[in-house]
Amino acid sequence: MFALRNDLAGIDWAAVKADLRRDGFDNGRTPDELYRSFAASAHTSVAWIGDRVVGTARLLADGICNAYLVDVWTAVGYRRRGIASAMVTDLLGRVPGHHVALFTEHAEALYRGLGFEVEEVGMSMVVGRWLNR
Ligand SMILES: CC(C)(COP(=O)(O)OP(=O)(O)OC[C@H]1O[C@@H](n2cnc3c(N)ncnc32)[C@H](O)[C@@H]1OP(=O)(O)O)[C@@H](O)C(=O)NCCC(=O)NCCS
Numbered sequence: 001m002f003a004l005r006n007d008l009a010g011i012d013w014a015a016v017k018a019d020l021r022r023d024g025f026d027n028g029r030t031p032d033e034l035y036r037s038f039a040a041s042a043h044t045s046v047a048w049i050g051d052r053v054v055g056t057a058r059l060l061a062d063g064i065c066n067a068y069l070v071d072v073w074t075a076v077g078y079r080r081r082g083i084a085s086a087m088v089t090d091l092l093g094r095v096p097g098h099h100v101a102l103f104t105e106h107a108e109a110l111y112r113g114l115g116f117e118v119e120e121v122g123m124s125m126v127v128g129r130w131l132n133r
Pocket of ligand 1: 072078081082084085102104110111
C-alpha cells in the first residue's frame, strides 16, 4: 500500500528524475529544478511505497480562486492502483472554492472520473525558451 505525504523531506530528486526519464515523462528539469518547482508550489502530494517515491502531483494556487494542476505522474509498475486519483483528490481538498485547471494529452479518463470537465479552449505559450536554455 502507498502512503501520501505533503512535505518534500527525504525525496531523492535524482532518483525521481531517473524514474521520470524511464517512464518518458521527463520534461528536462535537473533534479534541483525539480525540487525547486515542487518547493515553490502551493500544495504537493507525493506517494511513497517504503522509501521510494512512486507518484507526484502539485498545485499552483493563489489561495483564493484559481489553481493549476501539474506534474501528475505515477511510476510504471504502480499504475491503476488509485495512486494518481488519491494524490489529485488530496490536492483538491486543499483548495475549496478554487477553479482548478489542467492540460492533459493521455489522462482524460482519470480526470473525468474525478469530476473534471473538458472546457472549450485551452491556450498556452512558453515565454522565451523552455527552462531558459
Ligand atoms: C495518468 C497517470 C497519472 C494515472 O496514474 P494512476 O495512478 O495509474 O491512476 P489511477 O490508478 O488513480 O487511475 C484512476 C482511473 O483513471 C483512469 N485511468 C488511469 N490510467 C488510465 C489509462 N492508461 N487508460 C485509461 N484509463 C486510465 C481509469 O478510469 C482509472 O480507474 P480504474 O483503474 O479503476 O479503471 C499515469 O498513467 C501516468 O503517470 N502517466 C504518465 C504521465 C501522465 O500522462 N500524467 C498526466 C499528466 S496531465
